[in-house]
Amino acid sequence: MPDSPLSDSPYEVLGVSIDADEATLRVAYRRALRQAHPDTGGSPAAFHAVQRAWVLIGTPEARAAFDRGRGGASGDGGSREAWAPPAPRARRDSRPLARSHGHPGGFSRERYLTLIREWVGRGVSLDDPYDPALVRSAPRDLRHILADALAEEATARALPNLGIAYTIWHDLATDAAGPSAPPKLDHLVLGPTGLFAVQSEDWGGPVAFKRGELIGEALEGERPVRALAARAKAIGRAARVKPTALVVVVPDEHAAEPLQLGGSVRGATVALVRRSRLVSAIREGLPGSAHLGGTEVMEVRSRLQAVVRFA
Structure with missing residues (x-):
């Protein structure tokens, strides 16, 4: 990365x-x-x-x-900091992967492209909106949007390794109200170990739990757990299901431990997870989080497929 x-x-x-x-x-x-x-x-x-x-x-x-x-082109023929959308990669094995729906990072990338052009100004040619020099000169809010897109894409590349027993939805639209825009859920993961509402984040600095909410200088007043709970509740209400876990995933260097628990919200276990630990955390199930039987997984999947909308 x-x-x-x-x-x-x-x-x-x-x-x-x-x-x-x-x-x-x-x-x-x-x-x-x-x-x-x-x-x-x-x-x-x-x-x-x-x-x-x-x-x-x-x-x-x-x-x-x-x-x-x-400045863009490097000696090896490509950009050193590949912030543009990743090219599709050919698979090297035949293991069955989890089923995925939606376009991870797509909403955030669209926002970034719109806002970076507005910031540069009308009439100014913008040959490469992902040029590292341009990106690093942009306001932090713009860089944060791009960082979130990259975080969502990194999570999406890892989640299919959960295997065929799991279903994944990316970039889900919700009607959750609140100050944190946009009201979308990055990922929803369903399998025998539960229904996980997952938010991929990169605030550029470490975060940790305090009294059930994430804190850290880089958050600048955000309340990520509260926002994630509201988004998960909105989707669960529409589908008449209840998420069993709320997970915030961050770059490894931004969490002091691979997995930290932060209590529960409306019966859903709350966790902060390093990106490299995410797949195993979901596959094993979070401590205190309810598992689902085969028939229950099928029923929840059908209800979600009927109501899911993508951002």
Whole structure:
């Protein structure tokens, strides 16, 4: 996966301009490394970010390759940060996959493309709306929309590995009211381990549970669990079913533990899950979350298929 649109560039991590000379870059790296080291008040995540920044731009060769990628075409013939929609990939095995419906990330990408063109301005040519230099110069709200699209697509690539016993719907429209727009549910997953309402998120920073809600500096006042519960309730009410779990999935580095439980909402277990842990968490079922029998899964699937609308 490429870096998130919300993450700092290696120049920003080291605190230098993009035209800094080699000596300035090396001094900045050493200073940043000392400040980020856990033994001097930093954190493992910050220390890793500084090390990775140096890998990307610490040598003339690496820096030249990174700078070519910032503008679009890189030496290997493609964009270094592939934020454009991914190309379909040929399958390498014949294992039966879960059935999927909808277009993951499609709604968020449409919003991003509309808003980035408005931000650039009428009459301005926009050859590549995913150019890394353009994306990183855009306001955070715009970058967040693109980051969410990428997060949804990453989840969608993993979920089919649940197998044929599961059915997945992506980008579901809901009539949930509230301040968090748009009122859509990213993913709904149905199988023998339950009915999971899943929201894929990337806020650009760590989050954790406190009193049943997610907190973190990057949230900027959002209440993700409350919003997810409202969206899941709206779909469940229309189909006359009850979700058994509410799951927020984030990039691995943004959750301190692979799986964190946050209590329950209306009988549904609430969890924060690292992206790499999502498939196994659903396949195993969340602690305290109800499993469904074969006949019940078929009935719930029929009810959902009759009412599901896509955003």
